Amino acid sequence: MTAQIHVPSLMSRAGAVSALTLAAVGGTILAPGATSEAHAAAAYANRALEVAASKKGSPYGYGATGPSRFDCSGLTLYSYKKAGKKLPRTAQQQYNRTRHIPASSRQRGDLVFFHSGSYVYHVGIYAGSGKIWHSPKTGSWVKLEKIWTKKVWYGRVR
Secondary structure, eight states, rough: OOOOOOOOHHHHHHHHHHHHHHHEEEEEETTTTTTHHHHHHHHHHHHHHHHHHHHHTTOOOOTTTSSOOOOOOHHHHHHHHHHHHHOOOHHHHHHSSSSEEGGGOTTTTEEEEETTTTTEEEEEEEEEETEEEEESSSOOEEEEEEESSSSSSEEOOO
């Protein structure tokens, strides 16, 4: 359970230094706009994940961005666009635009970038439990699949 503290009354009674000390030792201070921004980002990510999952079975199409055929970055672009966020077209451009995060911080809806050296060649949307929604290659379709390599980077859409 997280304690929520009304900032103005705390500040008037304890002072700014005490409030910052409380935050540093594990208390939660809800500053205006801070949690709504985090909730909004999670809402976009969850919506994008739902959109990608709804496209299960849609065929792969090189360069396709939906609504019925997708390549890998076309699926992520389409999913985030439907969620209200704009992404660039290619997997590499999408990687360049996201906030890079460690695997230990990944969350559902984050983008998973497959790379060879510094070159990003594939992208999917993290679904949790080590799985992604993606549109893998010619002759395949949008599907939920286990991440098959450790050569991935994670990015959070801003």
